[in-house]
Amino acid sequence: MPAPQCASCNKARAALRRPRSGQALCGTCFCAAFEAEVLHTVVAGRLLPPGAVVAVGASGGKDSTVLAHVLRELAPRLGISLRLVAVDEGIGGYRDAALAAVRRQAARWELPLTVVAYADLFGGWTMDAVARSTAGSGRSRSCCTFCGVLRRRALEEGARLVGATHVVTGHNADDMAETVLMNFLRGDAGRLARGGGLGSPGEGGALPRCRPLQLASQKEVVLYAHFRRLDYFSEECVYAPEAFRGHARDLLKRLEAARPSAVLDLVHSAERLALAPAARPPPPGACARCGALASRALCQACALLDGLNRGRPRLAIGKGRRGLDEDGPPREAEPEPSGPPASEPVPAF
Amino acid sequence: MCEVGEDYRESAPGGPPLTRPGREQKCVKCKEGPPVVVIRAGDAFCRDCFKVFYVHKFRAMLGKNRLIFPGEKVLLAWSGGPSSSSMVWQVLEGLSRDSAKRLRFVPGVIYVDEGAACGRSPEDRARTLVEVEQVLQRVGFPSHVIALEEVFGLPPSVLRCFAQEPESVGTEGAYKAAVDSFLQQQCVLGAAGEEPWSQPRPQGPQSLAGPPTAVQTEALSRLFDSVKTLTAKEELLQTLRTHLILHVARTHGYSKVMAGDSCTRLAVKLMTSLALGRGAFLAWDTGFSDERHGDVVVVRPMREHTLKEVAFYNRLFAVPSVFTPAVDTKAPEKASIHRLMEAFLLRLQAQFPSTVSTVYRTSEKLVKAPRDGCAASPPGPRCLLCLCTLDVDSADSATAFGAQTSSHLCQMQAPGPQAEAGTPTTLCCCPGLGGAQGCCSSPPWTPCRLTSWPRPSSAARGPGASRRSKRICWGTAMMRRCPVGAEVRALGPHPTRNRQARTGRQGQAGCLWLSTCINKNVLIRKLYSTHGAGRAGPLAVCGAGQRRAPQGRLAGAAVLRQAGGAAASLPTAQ
Numbered sequence: 001m002p003a004p005q006c007a008s009c010n011k012a013r014a015a016l017r018r019p020r021s022g023q024a025l026c027g028t029c030f031c032a033a034f035e036a037e038v039l040h041t042v043v044a045g046r047l048l049p050p051g052a053v054v055a056v057g058a059s060g061g062k063d064s065t066v067l068a069h070v071l072r073e074l075a076p077r078l079g080i081s082l083r084l085v086a087v088d089e090g091i092g093g094y095r096d097a098a099l100a101a102v103r104r105q106a107a108r109w110e111l112p113l114t115v116v117a118y119a120d121l122f123g124g125w126t127m128d129a130v131a132r133s134t135a136g137s138g139r140s141r142s143c144c145t146f147c148g149v150l151r152r153r154a155l156e157e158g159a160r161l162v163g164a165t166h167v168v169t170g171h172n173a174d175d176m177a178e179t180v181l182m183n184f185l186r187g188d189a190g191r192l193a194r195g196g197g198l199g200s201p202g203e204g205g206a207l208p209r210c211r212p213l214q215l216a217s218q219k220e221v222v223l224y225a226h227f228r229r230l231d232y233f234s235e236e237c238v239y240a241p242e243a244f245r246g247h248a249r250d251l252l253k254r255l256e257a258a259r260p261s262a263v264l265d266l267v268h269s270a271e272r273l274a275l276a277p278a279a280r281p282p283p284p285g286a287c288a289r290c291g292a293l294a295s296r297a298l299c300q301a302c303a304l305l306d307g308l309n310r311g312r313p314r315l316a317i318g319k320g321r322r323g324l325d326e327d328g329p330p331r332e333a334e335p336e337p338s339g340p341p342a343s344e345p346v347p348a349f
Numbered sequence: 350m351c352e353v354g355e356d357y358r359e360s361a362p363g364g365p366p367l368t369r370p371g372r373e374q375k376c377v378k379c380k381e382g383p384p385v386v387v388i389r390a391g392d393a394f395c396r397d398c399f400k401v402f403y404v405h406k407f408r409a410m411l412g413k414n415r416l417i418f419p420g421e422k423v424l425l426a427w428s429g430g431p432s433s434s435s436m437v438w439q440v441l442e443g444l445s446r447d448s449a450k451r452l453r454f455v456p457g458v459i460y461v462d463e464g465a466a467c468g469r470s471p472e473d474r475a476r477t478l479v480e481v482e483q484v485l486q487r488v489g490f491p492s493h494v495i496a497l498e499e500v501f502g503l504p505p506s507v508l509r510c511f512a513q514e515p516e517s518v519g520t521e522g523a524y525k526a527a528v529d530s531f532l533q534q535q536c537v538l539g540a541a542g543e544e545p546w547s548q549p550r551p552q553g554p555q556s557l558a559g560p561p562t563a564v565q566t567e568a569l570s571r572l573f574d575s576v577k578t579l580t581a582k583e584e585l586l587q588t589l590r591t592h593l594i595l596h597v598a599r600t601h602g603y604s605k606v607m608a609g610d611s612c613t614r615l616a617v618k619l620m621t622s623l624a625l626g627r628g629a630f631l632a633w634d635t636g637f638s639d640e641r642h643g644d645v646v647v648v649r650p651m652r653e654h655t656l657k658e659v660a661f662y663n664r665l666f667a668v669p670s671v672f673t674p675a676v677d678t679k680a681p682e683k684a685s686i687h688r689l690m691e692a693f694l695l696r697l698q699a700q701f702p703s704t705v706s707t708v709y710r711t712s713e714k715l716v717k718a719p720r721d722g723c724a725a726s727p728p729g730p731r732c733l734l735c736l737c738t739l740d741v742d743s744a745d746s747a748t749a750f751g752a753q754t755s756s757h758l759c760q761m762q763a764p765g766p767q768a769e770a771g772t773p774t775t776l777c778c779c780p781g782l783g784g785a786q787g788c789c790s791s792p793p794w795t796p797c798r799l800t801s802w803p804r805p806s807s808a809a810r811g812p813g814a815s816r817r818s819k820r821i822c823w824g825t826a827m828m829r830r831c832p833v834g835a836e837v838r839a840l841g842p843h844p845t846r847n848r849q850a851r852t853g854r855q856g857q858a859g860c861l862w863l864s865t866c867i868n869k870n871v872l873i874r875k876l877y878s879t880h881g882a883g884r885a886g887p888l889a890v891c892g893a894g895q896r897r898a899p900q901g902r903l904a905g906a907a908v909l910r911q912a913g914g915a916a917a918s919l920p921t922a923q
Contacts, residue, residue: 020752020753021354028568036887038754040747041752042747042753044746044747044751045747047747075850090879098896172403180623180628181620182624184619184620184623184708184711185697185707185708186707187702187707187708187710187711189711189714190710192711198747215747215748215749215751215752247697249691251689251693254683254689255624255686255689256682257683258580258684258685258686258689259578259580259624259686261753262624262686264749264752264753265624265625265626265749265823266623266624266625266626266628267623267749268626268627268628268740268749268750268753268823269622269623269626269627269628270628271749272628272629272719272740272750273628273629273631274629274632274715274717274718275714275715275716275721276714276715276716277716278714279714292370
């Protein structure tokens, strides 16, 4: 049976049904609606004031590609200027291909691109080296823990290099839903207390971060990229199968199949969680070594690197943080609005 | 691997850190008896130590929270399943101890027969009831066997929260003071001449009314059949059951209700509530005490017992229970959110044995306050059905709520077919807020002022048509949003309602309240009772297709008129 008319322009044939509302739209109208919603999120949440220099965390994946494209379209209306920052973690066979995609995008959009590499920032430690060092202890390698913390630090450094005032990442609603599920399953009350908002305002000298795509579901992001014919890199990280997030993702997909509104329901729940004051993270201070935002004497990145350099890579992971003169459950150094370091295997900048 | 904060042992042994208990191992507590059950991934207990451990957990849970006063009337909600049977058994044993530490409250048992909702035949239900009566005779507490059909006779007072003076528990002095005042109250009331300390006399099961009529049963099954998804059915059943138990507790003077949710069930419930958008109310739904209804407090003393412990205890000590099929028995895993979550958690538990306890521990850290910390401000309006403070935002805020409602605003431009699966048709407040003055900028927690209700025939719920008050929380609204098929015609004129209509308007109010539960396009109005109101005012329920006017009593979309005594009866702002 022929497709119905587009519900908003009533001229073209509808090309899709929006996952959220079931409304039939043609390609152009859908893209327009998507952009309007992102604009509304940014404006209503007051995320990017006019005149901001915005560093977009670009990984070459679908989320960051769509984010950069939409922000580029909206930049004149919002009065912001964009810079692309890509992080090279040193994962062979994966990140180099993704960076090629980022370079093509930067060339096509004529946006300045800066690439920061772990090897330069963190004393020669690439993710492959970290994985080799943590392997063989009889337990999981926790690559995502390292990668997530270090990547956020790298992004911040890159943003400072280009003189940005805000950092944006491309986390979508599915990511946030998976994060809240994962945090509950792992019992991470600190992150539950911190998460749920649209970003962090940037206390203590850290750059404010936000996620404009937070209320857009993953399906819509993919459809937008399809209709705008965007060129992105779509493979999974080599270390992804080991992550705990895979369980949460599997659960979310089943929930979404049973009930399409489950994703936004979870995001709503995450926004409204109320945790006891004792479970909330303490107000942050400054790291003793690098001066970045930290909940304890050392920020998490310095603590992880410390452990790696000492040959005891799991030193900063886990409750028994011997040798660091610390006590208490581990918490993220910088306020991590986007979730735990065991983060998205798929590039989701 | 998954748990945050897991200890890292530098000298980790090669194999799994815990060895399976072999034949030569003894109970880890007394080191003498042969182990019969393994708890907590490695601790083997013998029979007696296990019993001590189990009973101690139950008593400690009651004692730690200090919510139940000596001599208080407590209603035990028994479903026949293993956890609630275990709870009833614990109470029985606890009351019969001859030591100073015996439990000192006055229990009653309620059993709700949900056979109509599950589609069971009357013969099956009668058979189950016989078994139920046998167990209740053994237990010997005053018992109430109620059929779910009684919901049709519930008064609207069930939907109100009777505010109680705040009790400050936790400090020694405050508890003693509370107990003293409670005992004084009992003496003043005279307590029907019954010694609060004596063993309650075994009484036969009492029912509120006779066995349910076939018409009522049919009405109830039609109600449940009209709900299309299993998730919504389960939620509806829970809501109805809660209200029914609440009503019985109120009528018979019980001030506490004990629910037999075990740790595993609560972990599943917590994750399910998350997935249904009830993140704001997790502390009430899964905490130890639930004071939403004001005068009746629901407590969950079994919340630290895992299902495994309950099952083993019931088997080892022959606790009687009655198996009844539920709404989701034999349903496939994908049928509802509840089933999905249960299957997922249990599967994960098999792989990471600490999953359930981790989720439980996280639930202990939740507090019953709005997230923003605006606890100082007066509590906002409450959801009509679940009685929690509303968690809705304004329609254009940069939150998930705003996203959901604004997408509906887009949909309004071209009214598409409303009956598609997964279509969020009407949130109770969204369409009118689009252009209404001042609504969108209203801060959260403030309902819009109610002016007038539009007629349901006006399909174009254009902006500025009217401002509607937000009456149900997100979670409940999501339930209403699921594709409910035909409108409920279960409440057509039938004898019960007519009979009660002759005596009072209670029945009609109850029925219409029920109809609003599952009406897809429901705009839940303030229900008022006609206590003391001489004239019968129509009960307005707006909803597409609800224009049923039997005997001219129901107007299709009448403006809500307030009866004399009802204006002050509901605590919601208007």
